[in-house]
Amino acid sequence: MNKWLGIPDTKAVDFNISFWSGLSSGLISGLVTGIIAGIAIWIIQEKVQGSQAKKETEKEFAIFIQKLKQKFLLSNELIMSYDGSEYLPQNARSVLEFINEQPLSYWEEKLDENQQKEILRSINTLLNVEIEFKHISNSLNIKIIDLLVKSKGPHFLKQYSTVFYALINDADNTFVKDWFGRQLSLNDNQIDELREQQNEFTDLITQYKDSRSLLLSSSDALKTLITNPNTSI
Known part of the structure; x- marks a missing residue:
């Protein structure tokens, strides 16, 4: 029990x-x-x-x-620069600077709507073009500085480089004198001489101009896409 x-x-x-x-x-x-x-x-x-x-x-x-x-x-007025990658309209430069500050990879992972993805694809296209444009610009910067040191000496290199890029981007003599006449006291003959010096590296200048044009057109395509959501690019 x-x-x-x-x-x-x-x-x-x-x-x-x-x-x-x-x-x-x-x-x-x-x-x-x-x-x-x-x-x-x-x-x-x-x-x-x-x-x-x-x-x-x-x-x-x-x-x-x-x-x-x-x-x-923002204004599409050109921003003068001795660096070819920065010789762009104000709005294009601001757009690129702003985009490069954003968490694009995070958005690509989290956003799934077609319109959002299309915008991100357009942004990535623009940034890829910018990378190539900067690469070509850096090569051209070196060529221009080397040429100017030999022909003008070590003084006012930034100013002369800026003039050089203005001429590459089809600025006329009046424009150059208005912008740089007081600093460099350039006359028409001196400006024409700088313009002729572009023949030292025509292929690289052609690449630069083509790349710059593609950059601006890619920027315009993104603008169209976000302004007119029904537009496909």
């Missing part, structure tokens, strides 16, 4: 087996149920958080597009 339970020993054994078996079964069942419930809650939370994160990303991207539109509205 079990003095604690008040039942025979044989029945006590059966009771213990039944009790502990039921308790273990209940614990396991509860544990499994808890795990399943926990997973279900985690999945729901992940979906909610994912949905919220996506909305935040879409909002962030929409704000970026609005600011990008504003950059395109």
Whole structure:
């Protein structure tokens, strides 16, 4: 006789087996149920958080597009520079600088609407063209500096380089004299001499002009796409 339970020993054994078996079964069942419930809650939370994160990303991207539109509205007046990669209209330079500051890879991963993806493809095309344009510009910068050092000496190299790029981009003598006449006291003969010196590397200049033209046309294509969403490029 079990003095604690008040039942025979044989029945006590059966009771213990039944009790502990039921308790273990209940614990396991509860544990499994808890795990399943926990997973279900985690999945729901992940979906909610994912949905919220996506909305935040879409909002962030929409704000970026609005600011990008504003950059395109800036003046298209040329910004003078001794660096060929920076000899661009103000709006194009501002657009490129602004785009290069953005988390494009993150947006590519998170955004899935066709229009958003199309805009990002257009941006990547523009940035790839910019990389090639900078590469060609750097090569041309070196050639121009080397030429000017030999023909003009080490003084006013930045000013003369800027004039050189103005001439490469089809500036006339009046434009050059208006911009640089006081600094360099250039007359028509001196300007024509600089223009003739382009013959020293015509192939590289042609590459530069073609690359620059492609950069500006790619910029215009992006502008068209974000301004007219139904336009496909």
